[in-house]
Amino acid sequence: MVRRTAYITNQSVINMSDATLSPEPPPVARRERRKEARPGELIQAALELFVEKGFSATRSEEVAARAGVSKGTLFLYFQSKEDLFRDVIRTRLVDHFLAWGQEFEDFQGPTEEMLRSGLQAWWERIGNTPAGGLTKLVLSESHNFPEIAAYYQVSVVQPGRDLLGRILQRGIDRGEFRPIDVPQAVMSIVSAMVFVMTWRHSIVPCTPQDASFDPLAFLMTHVDLLLHGLLSSPSA
Amino acid sequence: MVRRTAYITNQSVINMSDATLSPEPPPVARRERRKEARPGELIQAALELFVEKGFSATRSEEVAARAGVSKGTLFLYFQSKEDLFRDVIRTRLVDHFLAWGQEFEDFQGPTEEMLRSGLQAWWERIGNTPAGGLTKLVLSESHNFPEIAAYYQVSVVQPGRDLLGRILQRGIDRGEFRPIDVPQAVMSIVSAMVFVMTWRHSIVPCTPQDASFDPLAFLMTHVDLLLHGLLSSPSA
Amino acid sequence: MVRRTAYITNQSVINMSDATLSPEPPPVARRERRKEARPGELIQAALELFVEKGFSATRSEEVAARAGVSKGTLFLYFQSKEDLFRDVIRTRLVDHFLAWGQEFEDFQGPTEEMLRSGLQAWWERIGNTPAGGLTKLVLSESHNFPEIAAYYQVSVVQPGRDLLGRILQRGIDRGEFRPIDVPQAVMSIVSAMVFVMTWRHSIVPCTPQDASFDPLAFLMTHVDLLLHGLLSSPSA
Amino acid sequence: MVRRTAYITNQSVINMSDATLSPEPPPVARRERRKEARPGELIQAALELFVEKGFSATRSEEVAARAGVSKGTLFLYFQSKEDLFRDVIRTRLVDHFLAWGQEFEDFQGPTEEMLRSGLQAWWERIGNTPAGGLTKLVLSESHNFPEIAAYYQVSVVQPGRDLLGRILQRGIDRGEFRPIDVPQAVMSIVSAMVFVMTWRHSIVPCTPQDASFDPLAFLMTHVDLLLHGLLSSPSA
């Protein structure tokens, strides 16, 4: 499990635990091992390059080169560049996303803490990983690959919204929160999450002079505001 | 209405002449008029197409065709397709953005209302216009055009943040708001604005089944939550 | 009109009157003239190369080069290499074929002479031109382009069979020929025509030591045999 | 049955061992047998596929797959795809062709009958077998494999012409036929044979609506016409 005490502020974080290479079980023929590792290596390389340079600006040969293979090998494992893109999304986004939010099922403390803790977990496990760059990529390329955007909405966004909705509902049920419009409130949180990922991979890298944007701090302050409101004497 | 007074702290702005909006002063010979209108017509066509299909998916010949001229003419006015992109963004971002926020200088009512009214104005004049698409375009292409992203940050985002900051500060000064961290609170509002534009031009068009996303309603509910908080008995 | 007294025996005849360039009517802009000439020049180049080397062995850049243009220009006029192939067939085979057999409508002499004269005309105008190579090409590539083969059958072969059929029928009607099965007899002539074209563009170029194959002589002897039979005392 | 006595005036024949047809003599170990059978199995698979789809449209992996081996094995036995092609043709052309015409050496009946009977035998044993497809293949690929075409001419066509020539000469010698130009008359028959094979493997599969072409019937009618002529009162 990845656990990071301090907030990670720097950009260009490529901390992707290579999910494909385990601690080398029984000794297999070298060639064999590569065959199984290849798709993962290629997807990893593609993820990095797509996030770094964008989909169409990345030549398929570059992906192959970064994975340490030749152009032809790429097409041995993926029917086309677009297919590779799809598989990157599938493998990285969805898989990673599923890892989020399991432990909240039997959370005991106050919902406010649950919300903070959930967001922090999301940031550490998803937002602050290449998957965050992927999200920006999906949004950027949505014109060219609408099915992928739709897939993202269904497989990533919707589950996230559901989870957040359950948390908010819990707060209402336990009398901690006011009986607000849950779906709308969920969107207020989602918007901050999407914004953080978008911002981090577009504006932030271009304005080094203004590098004071701290995503996790922003998220926490955001939740704070949502919880306590701006008004000095909140309305009845 | 184009008014240029404050804000513009730009760097290396090449073509700031908003050839498209000025009310065409003295009557000139037809040919002459076309000649001067050309760049603006091309920029308009490019804006539309870039927003519709993305930068790289738009062929320069399409831009020319939509502007009613031939491929060659495009390169008479712009050195390259990238240059055209830069000019589109520069011209339009500033144009559109300046239209926002002048009338708030001497707003009289409560700050809560000022905030709502300001966001509504923004939505109507910017978010819900091609400029919204522009923003998404800038973010999407920030890898390929980092100077543009930086320019956007300096010329568009920063003024917006300043304006919002002044509004929030006014609320605090008048005792309406709690003495929160203004820059952070500003970001909570900005994030919703950016999110709305991003979402609207990427996910929404790809998921017609889930077309229930109402940007203005979201913005208003968002402000509502920020103002009143989620908690039933807000903290001291 | 092309008229050759002696039989043309040599291979590699590329006598294709450029059907595209007429005696330069009114003076047109250079560029303009090229634009109209280009498709014809490209088709001519493609015809030559396809016949020389086969369809798939011919790179599209070679076609362009022989036409004196660059690769890109080829695709300005033809959507794909396959399309170019189709247009070569359409332009050259069908057009040329239509030129055959008009004057036989009111032929006066004996049918035997009509048949010889018709075959000789066919040889001079079609068989002994690049169109002959085209026929071999169509047959060779029929696996890869079945629609083209079907088109050839309908637009070239069938009309030819019809024409030959009318000639034979005339002979029967005038009592010159025995009342044979006309379609079958037609095929006996067609087979010789097809054979001549096939042979000339496949075996003959590969066996220079055996270059004694004279297509026109063969055709004439073939007709002779068909007319008079092999038997010394022909059957009743 | 494979008999090698006459005819073979070949040049540079590399692999003449007909590994495919010989009735597998003494029982060998399984592994051994496979090893010797491999080339033949590959040639058989290649023959089928080349005839079905053409040479360049057949991927070498398909050949291997149909032969039940892997891609690499193919190149264990044949230096290249072209080499495989050469071996396919060499092996099969000779094999098939030699099967024709031995029994005519001491034919007793009238020459007319001999001719018909010979053609029928040819059709059944060669024309109407994969060898027919082979012929079309040789002609189609003659540009890329001129030595093969030459080999075909020398080893297949010439023996066939010789045989037909002997038959016709017999007819003349016995007073059954007129003293015609034997080589030319032979070509009239050969042309029909070649045409039949070419047509059958190119045009016919592409025009199912016109599937009425009966090769054997055509051949017989063709001989009929050649024997009896078209004219009602044959020449003096």
Add this chain to the structure above:
DNA sequence: GATGAATGAGTGTTCATTCAT
């Protein structure tokens, strides 16, 4: 100034061939 024919560098993809296992 305007045109649009022409260019050619660039890229995704295929497939015969090699070679480590």
Add this chain to the structure above:
DNA sequence: AATGAATGAACACTCATTCAT
């Protein structure tokens, strides 16, 4: 001997850009 993962040369096709008219 057999495999099949890997290679990389080859090629069709695109499109931003140029320039003769």
